[in-house]
Amino acid sequence: MVSLLKSIINNVLRKPVTRCYPVERRNSFAGSRGHVEMDPSTCTFCGICARKCPANALTVSKEPRSWTLEPYKCIVCGYCADICPRKSISMNPNHGLPGGI
Amino acid sequence: MPGSKSIIPFGPQHPVFPEPLQLRLMLEDEKVVEALPAIGYVHRGIEKLAEKKEYTQNIFLVERICGICSFMHALAYCQGIEMLMNVTVPDRARYLRVIWSELHRLHSHLLWLGLLADSFGFESLFMQAWRSREAVLDIMEATTGGRIIISTCIVGGVRRDISEELMAEVLKTVDALERDLEIVRPVVFDDYSVKQRLVGTGRITSEQAYDLGSVGPVARACGIARDFRETGYAAYKEIKVTPITETGGDAYARARVRIREMYQSIDIVRQAVRDIPVGDIAVSARGNPEGEVISRVEQPRGEVIYYIKGDGTKNLERLRVRTPTFANMAPLLAMLPGCELANVPVIVLSIDPCISCTER
Amino acid sequence: MSLMNTAAVSLGSLLQEVADKHRKRYRFVTMTCTDIGDGYDILYHFDKDYELYNLRLYLKKGEELPSISSIFFAALLVENEIKDLFSIPIRDLVIDYGGRFLLTEDAPVAPMGREGCSRSIDIRLQGAPEEEDK
Ligand code: SF4
Ligand code: SF4
Numbered sequence: 001m002v003s004l005l006k007s008i009i010n011n012v013l014r015k016p017v018t019r020c021y022p023v024e025r026r027n028s029f030a031g032s033r034g035h036v037e038m039d040p041s042t043c044t045f046c047g048i049c050a051r052k053c054p055a056n057a058l059t060v061s062k063e064p065r066s067w068t069l070e071p072y073k074c075i076v077c078g079y080c081a082d083i084c085p086r087k088s089i090s091m092n093p094n095h096g097l098p099g100g101i
Numbered sequence: 102m103p104g105s106k107s108i109i110p111f112g113p114q115h116p117v118f119p120e121p122l123q124l125r126l127m128l129e130d131e132k133v134v135e136a137l138p139a140i141g142y143v144h145r146g147i148e149k150l151a152e153k154k155e156y157t158q159n160i161f162l163v164e165r166i167c168g169i170c171s172f173m174h175a176l177a178y179c180q181g182i183e184m185l186m187n188v189t190v191p192d193r194a195r196y197l198r199v200i201w202s203e204l205h206r207l208h209s210h211l212l213w214l215g216l217l218a219d220s221f222g223f224e225s226l227f228m229q230a231w232r233s234r235e236a237v238l239d240i241m242e243a244t245t246g247g248r249i250i251i252s253t254c255i256v257g258g259v260r261r262d263i264s265e266e267l268m269a270e271v272l273k274t275v276d277a278l279e280r281d282l283e284i285v286r287p288v289v290f291d292d293y294s295v296k297q298r299l300v301g302t303g304r305i306t307s308e309q310a311y312d313l314g315s316v317g318p319v320a321r322a323c324g325i326a327r328d329f330r331e332t333g334y335a336a337y338k339e340i341k342v343t344p345i346t347e348t349g350g351d352a353y354a355r356a357r358v359r360i361r362e363m364y365q366s367i368d369i370v371r372q373a374v375r376d377i378p379v380g381d382i383a384v385s386a387r388g389n390p391e392g393e394v395i396s397r398v399e400q401p402r403g404e405v406i407y408y409i410k411g412d413g414t415k416n417l418e419r420l421r422v423r424t425p426t427f428a429n430m431a432p433l434l435a436m437l438p439g440c441e442l443a444n445v446p447v448i449v450l451s452i453d454p455c456i457s458c459t460e461r
Numbered sequence: 462m463s464l465m466n467t468a469a470v471s472l473g474s475l476l477q478e479v480a481d482k483h484r485k486r487y488r489f490v491t492m493t494c495t496d497i498g499d500g501y502d503i504l505y506h507f508d509k510d511y512e513l514y515n516l517r518l519y520l521k522k523g524e525e526l527p528s529i530s531s532i533f534f535a536a537l538l539v540e541n542e543i544k545d546l547f548s549i550p551i552r553d554l555v556i557d558y559g560g561r562f563l564l565t566e567d568a569p570v571a572p573m574g575r576e577g578c579s580r581s582i583d584i585r586l587q588g589a590p591e592e593e594d595k
Pocket of ligand 1 (some may be wrong): 003044047085
């Protein structure tokens with residue numbers, strides 16, 4: 001206990017290392033896997049991403065054209081972004097808000 | 102009544118346990134005479150699910166066996182598949198794997214240090230450790246895109262490269278971490294109250310540790326020099342690792358081993374950043390795994406063993422994982438009898454238990 | 462690719478072979494059980510100086526497996542696990558959880574067996590129950 005006293009006193013006097021979330025937020029790192037984004041203008045609705053998604057979070061249908069992501073199932077691994085032949089999927093570095101508000 | 106026996110269910114929800122584990126403790130007054138673990142609260146059937154998923158998807162699955170050693174799970178799995186498919190990983194990828202492995206070891210040991218401090222009520226040490234850990238998580242997010250489950254290992258290499266600027270950041274992080282460690286090292290090594298709680302607690306002999314199959318820091322704290330990195334997987338062929346051992350066999354020795362390993366990891370990271378060759382980071386792997394293989398990797402808690410059996414299709418026939426905590430469970434049962442009830446949390450946390458690993 | 466250092470054992474000589482490993486100061490690592498249709502492929506892994514040595518046992522369905530936990534105490538956890546997940550009867554366990562080591566009363570029977578997973582697949586296909594406050 002005594003041996004940590006110096007750092008304890010230092011820590012009390014210095015400004016906190018934590019942030020006052022949600023008022024103050026940390027910026028995401030450039031390559032962060034925040035959330036999945038799909039660009040419908042290039043997607044061919046081939047369904048490869050849906051077949052490869054390890055969490056079964058994607059549902060794609062050609063007719064009618066639809067591409068759905070279940071955010072609660074998605075584990076944000078980014079495999080779909082790697083695998084998409086049209087590079088329609090990208091990982092946005094910003095994290096979504098809880099509950100998708 | 103003196104001398105009478107009582108049974109105390111310790112856990113599964115207990116303030117010091119990060120994960121659900123129940124110990125049925127048979128007590129004689131305050132002394133534990135017998136301990137029996139009851140697990141199964143977080144069994145998720147991952148081994149079965151792995152048979153249903155494609156072998157490439159399994160990487161993301163095995164990473165979730167345990168969040169704390171996730172990269173090393175992926176590494177052990179990918180190395181196994183690579184052996185089956187005869188894939189040679191590019192040199193740069195091998196070094197990147199080492200860098201991320203050691204960053205994982207650092208954050209895992211810091212997490213453990215915090216939890217151990219918490220188990221004997223030393224809150225400021227807990228905060229100090231977790232505060233340092235945050236810096237490691239930040240550098241992991243900056244280099245990989247994920248804080249803990251970094252998902253960078255793939256069959257044939259890695260998914261991301263670390264740029265020159267980020268390499269400098271990695272070095273800066275480990276430098277700062279080394280300074281932080283200088284604050285906590287004397288506390289764990291020499292502090293009177295810490296030593297009062299750790300020295301002699303949960304002692305097992307080297308003979309017991311060997312016989313009960315303990316791995317990782319639990320074995321090394323008994324003087325058994327076993328560290329699977331010595332065999333030279335990934336870039337450990339070039340970066341030599343000497344196992345760090347202590348002889349006490351008690352919670353204090355285990356703590357010392359882990360603290361010293363953090364310094365070792367920092368050195369390994371520095372060496373890897375210095376020596377990393379330029380080149381490709383992945384080769385494409387074609388075909389499907391066929392045959393049986395056992396792949397082993399040294400995780401922060403000890404050695405993990407993957408048994409992989411492929412049948413030439415994209416699904417595996419069997420994936421079996423023996424995690425380090427599973428091996429350290431039997432030594433834990435040998436440590437508990439004879440201790441005071443108040444020392445049970447310290448002893449349990451001194452093996453750095455990971456229950457999600459154990460149950461998969 | 463096939464496993465290195467693997468020797469086949471029969472049910473009759475299993476305990477002898479394992480005791481032999483113990484005498485020669487091998488460490489018990491773990492066991493692996495695979496359901497191969499008409500029986501089980503059971504591997505006992507031992508380690509010495511970073512080398513793995515395996516004993517391979519073929520166990521017909523319905524046959525009883527003798528426990529090695531009296532030779533290697535550490536084996537009792539994995540034997541209890543196999544007993545749960547494959548419903549293989551194992552005799553002479555040092556501590557017998559009676560099939561309730563990992564599983565509870567209402568759990569599926571032999572979930573790791575070939576057939577035993579039907580229920581867990583159902584859950585996966587149905588998806589998680591709809592959250593009400595979506
Ligand atoms: S893989 Fe790409 S192109 Fe195909 S459906 Fe998915 S997003 Fe669209
Ligand atoms: S990020 Fe991963 S889990 Fe999420 S949709 Fe893409 S592949 Fe599926």
